[in-house]
Amino acid sequence: MATVALTIEFPLRVVVYPAPDLADQWIAHGLETDIVTQGDSAEHALGMMAEALETLAAHDALRNRSTMRLRPAPTEVWNLAATATPMALTAHVERQRKGHETPAAGPWRLYGLLSRKGPVGAGEV
DSSP: OOOOOOOOOEEEEEEEEEOSSSTTOEEEEETTTOOEEEESSHHHHHHHHHHHHHHHHHHHHHTTOOSOOOOOOOHHHHHHHHHOEEEEEEEEEEEEOTTOSSEEEEEEEEEEEEOSSOOTTGGGO
16 A cells, blocks of 8 residues: 655745834734744744744644644734735745654745734734
């Protein structure tokens, strides 16, 4: 009998918007994860999100925990995503285990959604 390897890629959407209280800074907010990162540009903020997910996956793998716990972002961020435009840049996150063919986490593709304004009620973000 033949063995078939199957990899399922789980896409994650990230809304990227200007930081409401910091000049020249951008916020990346994961819609499905409620993880928030910051960067010097929209692209940098999305890259920081990929790095944060890799770090979280590594931490969870060391503790033999499930690597992705979904927790939706607040409604204000979802509302912002509805009017945001897709970014040309995406990020791919995958955490390999030493000596294993299958990844310890992922693969996840991050899809950036760019907004020129922050969410209503962004003071709590």
